[in-house]
Amino acid sequence: MPTLTRRVHRAAAAAVVLAAAGVLTPAAPATAAPATGTSVTSAPLVAGLYQSAYSERNDALWATASVGQPPAAVTRSRLVRLDPDTLEVEAAYDAPQDPRDGTIEAVYGIDVDDEHNTVWVTNTRDDSVAVYSQRTGRHLATVPGVAHAREVVVDEKRNLVWATAYGSGSVVAFDSRTYEEVRRVTVEGAGPTGLAVDERTGAVHAADFTHDRVIRITSRSAVPRLIPTGDGPLSVSLSADGRTAYTADQGAGTVSVVDLRAGEVTRSIPTGEGAKSVATHPRSGRVLVVNRLAGSVSVVAPRTGTVTGTVVTAALPNHVQVRDDGTAYVLDKSASGPDGEDRVTRIVLAAR
Numbered sequence: 001m002p003t004l005t006r007r008v009h010r011a012a013a014a015a016v017v018l019a020a021a022g023v024l025t026p027a028a029p030a031t032a033a034p035a036t037g038t039s040v041t042s043a044p045l046v047a048g049l050y051q052s053a054y055s056e057r058n059d060a061l062w063a064t065a066s067v068g069q070p071p072a073a074v075t076r077s078r079l080v081r082l083d084p085d086t087l088e089v090e091a092a093y094d095a096p097q098d099p100r101d102g103t104i105e106a107v108y109g110i111d112v113d114d115e116h117n118t119v120w121v122t123n124t125r126d127d128s129v130a131v132y133s134q135r136t137g138r139h140l141a142t143v144p145g146v147a148h149a150r151e152v153v154v155d156e157k158r159n160l161v162w163a164t165a166y167g168s169g170s171v172v173a174f175d176s177r178t179y180e181e182v183r184r185v186t187v188e189g190a191g192p193t194g195l196a197v198d199e200r201t202g203a204v205h206a207a208d209f210t211h212d213r214v215i216r217i218t219s220r221s222a223v224p225r226l227i228p229t230g231d232g233p234l235s236v237s238l239s240a241d242g243r244t245a246y247t248a249d250q251g252a253g254t255v256s257v258v259d260l261r262a263g264e265v266t267r268s269i270p271t272g273e274g275a276k277s278v279a280t281h282p283r284s285g286r287v288l289v290v291n292r293l294a295g296s297v298s299v300v301a302p303r304t305g306t307v308t309g310t311v312v313t314a315a316l317p318n319h320v321q322v323r324d325d326g327t328a329y330v331l332d333k334s335a336s337g338p339d340g341e342d343r344v345t346r347i348v349l350a351a352r
Contacts, residue, residue, distance in 0.1 A: 001050055001109035001150060002070050002125040027112075038299075039348040040311055042149035043087040044337025046080060049344070050108045050321040051151075052329050058085060058134055061321075063344070066106040067097075077106035077134055079119065087344055093137035095123075105142060107131060109151040113161065113176050120161050120176075122149035129163050131179055139341070140181045144269070144271055146172055153195040155202060162204050164192040171206050171217060171224075184318035185217050185224055194235035194278075197347060200351075207247055208234040216243050227263045230256035234275075239302075240282040246302065248278040248289050249264055255289045257302050267305045271298035279322040281349060288328050290317045297330055297347065301309075314343045325349070 055062060060080040068074035077095035082088065109122035112134065119132040127147045131140040137189035147167030151336045154176065156162050161174045169190035170310065173183040191210030197203070206215040209232060232251025245258040249268075266273050268317035272291025279288050286308070287300040297320060299309040314334035322328045326349040333342050343344040 006026050013252065024296070028315065038309060038347060038350045039312070041087065042314065042343050042345040044339075045082070045087075045089060045331075045344050046077070046078065046092065046341055047335065048322065049318065049333060049342040051110045051323045052082075052331055052344070053110045053112045053119070055112045055114055055321050056323075056328070057112075057117065057290060061133070061344075062110060062112060062134075062312050063331060064107040064110045065342075066104075066108060072126070074104045074106040074125065077104050079107055079110075080139060081137070082344070084329070084346075085325075087114055087346060091137055092131065093139075094126045096142075099125075101285070107161075108147065111152050111154045111161070113154045113156060115156040115159070115175055118176070120152045120154060120163075122146070122152050122163060124149050125166075127167065129174070131160075139193070143174060143179055143181070145181065146170075147214055149197045150193045153197050153204075153323035154197055155197045155204075157199050158202050160202075162195055162197060164193050164195055164206050166193060166209075167310070168316070171204060171215065173204075185215075185318075187215055187224060187226070190215060190250040194233070196238045196245070196247075198238055200242055203242065205236050205238065207236040207246055209234055209250075212249075212251075214247065214260075216260065222227050227258060229258050229265055230254050230268055235277045237278045237280040237287065239280060239285060244302070246278050246280060246287050248275040250292075251274055253291065253294075255287060255300055256303075257296075267300070267302065269300055269305050269307065271300065271307060276317075277319045279320045279328065281322050281323060281328075284326065285348070286349065287323055288320050290320045290330060292316055292318065297328070297345075299349065311345070311347055313345050317345075 049066040052063040066077040108119040149165040161168035170186040192206040194207040204217040232247030233246040269291040273296030274293030275289040276292040316333040328347040330345040
């Protein structure tokens with residue numbers, strides 16, 4: 001998605017303010033090599049890659065791709081379906097154009113809804129989200145009103161889809177069957193980016209890039225809880241039990257371990273410059289962090305606060321997605337393919 005510019009007024013008022021966590025002693029910098037038994041495969045895909053999501057129902061990896069950075073217009077945008085084993089492109093579907101002016105409804109953030117066999121994406125530059133069919137790739141609907149829509153996450157158990165509206169400080173929920181908006185939570189001055197949902201409880205967690213915190217939304221409270229985290233959190237993921245959040249802190253080059261019950265950071269683990277995306281392997285508890293400027297992915301053991309392995313990628317890795325079996329997919333913006341394509345890197349974590 002288009003690059004964020006950090007807001008200067010970091011002290012702007014919010015609905016609720018929590019005391020910051022105490023001073024932390026960072027762990028040693030990440031210098032580990034890939035763990036023994038870890039397998040790494042890379043392949044060129046298409047230009048303009050952003051994010052990916054894995055469909056267990058269809059055994060397919062979906063990716064968004066949009067070419068053109070602001071202020072230039074998007075020249076092409078596609079929803080791409082990959083074979084998750086061979087990394088070959090199985091199909092690519094062009095995003096629709098606005099019939100009024102010919103602009104492309106470019107796709108950026110992504111998640112899959114296997115319950116209804118759809119793909120949800122954010123159209124960041126059009127302030128909307130959109131829905132596509134997994135079976136045919138057909139564009140089903142566009143839902144406006146999500147200012148600078150950043151990321152999207154599906155809660156299949158509750159038939160909900162959540163999206164962050166960075167431009168309005170909002171987190172918005174949609175009915176995954178009707179595509180209608182059903183809830184909107186706005187925190188004044190916030191800049192929500194990454195998203196994670198606890199499917200056991202339905203609690204939603206958004207990384208607030210502007211104010212270095214996690215916005216926690218539950219069905220039981222109309223007012224979100226605001227929990228401090230590291231410097232410049234862009235992405236958030238959860239532990240399998242939903243008690244811990246992990247944020248990729250772009251400003252600090254760290255992953256923060258956040259105790260959601262206590263409302264505080266318990267560890268700050270250096271991973272690499274430009275930490276941008278984070279994902280958790282639910283079975284082992286390991287956390288993967290994409291370090292965009294360092295050109296690497298760190299494998300972190302959050303309980304010990306150590307980096308147990310580092311995988312070097314092509315330049316500018318952008319997003320990581322982890323399957324339950326420990327297979328991770330990293331999309332980059334390296335333009336290092338033979339025809340200027342960006343790449344996908346598959347990392348199969350060593351068994352533990």
